[in-house]
Amino acid sequence: MTSHIRLALAASAGACALALGTTAPALAGDSGKAMVSVFHGIPGMTVDVYANGDQLISDFKPGTVTDPQSLAAGTYDIQIFKAGQSPDGTPALEKKVEVPEGGNATVAAHLSAGGDPRLTAFTNDVSRVDAGKSRLTVRHVAAAPAVDVRAGGQPLFNDLTNPKEATTEVDAGTVNTDVVLAGTDTVAIGPADLNLKEGTGNVVYAWGSAEDKNLALATQTFSGLKSAS
Incomplete structure (x- = not known):
């Protein structure tokens, strides 16, 4: 229930x-x-x-x-x-x-x-994910303007603002990600490789301060979410 x-x-x-x-x-x-x-x-x-x-x-x-x-x-x-x-x-x-x-x-x-x-x-969404998939959530908790999140150079989440989050399911595996200023190619954080294992929920926090030039990523992983089907 x-x-x-x-x-x-x-x-x-x-x-x-x-x-x-x-x-x-x-x-x-x-x-x-x-x-x-x-x-x-x-x-x-x-x-x-x-x-x-x-x-x-x-x-x-x-x-x-x-x-x-x-x-x-x-x-x-x-x-x-x-x-x-x-x-x-x-x-x-x-x-x-x-x-x-x-x-x-x-x-x-x-x-x-x-x-x-x-x-x-x-x-934290700890519901099941489909076979071969991993859940990726990005949370914008930095002193920074709106950002876009890219995977493999392609937009994954657009115009994410503090303190919002965005979630999707992606194919399990290593994903090269970066965070850019919304609507631009100006990299704010990254690039970074994320190892997204099958049946996991992965939360990425974009944190720090753009003004102080210490923006960074932190990750949180929830395992055991693989669907039985």
């Missing part, structure tokens, strides 16, 4: 809500749980991450994405400190995150198109 999940993010001064829907089934045999990953896409900032006062991640470096973790559904007070800073001090960033039952999501700390720190929640 299709499940619907919601991830609400409430800042300490003001609030914003993000609604997430997914076609993936709830976690079988794991009632009250959800799979959650965290991506760190803010350049030049190594951090420690705390949840409800307990350290969740230490020395979290930019460009890193955690493995999915099974978390109990509920509300978590997420605090981000500069690495090594005492958690008794004032956090660099603090959000309340409601983790709903079922589904799979990644919370990305990144820059907006204008260069401001943001927190965006994405649903």
Whole structure:
């Protein structure tokens, strides 16, 4: 049965809500749980991450994405400190995150198109893919204008803006990709070879800052998605 999940993010001064829907089934045999990953896409900032006062991640470096973790559904007070800073001090960033039952999501700390720190929640599509295929998702979380994503020199996604994503299924194998400024041949990131294995979901994060000339790619892979047919 299709499940619907919601991830609400409430800042300490003001609030914003993000609604997430997914076609993936709830976690079988794991009632009250959800799979959650965290991506760190803010350049030049190594951090420690705390949840409800307990350290969740230490020395979290930019460009890193955690493995999915099974978390109990509920509300978590997420605090981000500069690495090594005492958690008794004032956090660099603090959000309340409601983790709903079922589904799979990644919370990305990144820059907006204008260069401001943001927190965006994405649903990870972990539904089955056809035999011989791989799912490719690109998420624009960089301080940069709209971009086109090319595979083998041919447009794959057009006019992708921060913090949007685009998804398609492609033939499994090695794909040469690059990211160019929308409507041009001006390369912003890449080229890079992606090894897209059969029966996997692959998420590529375009992150960093165009102004600071540190744009980069980070990847996240979900395996075991091959269709039985």
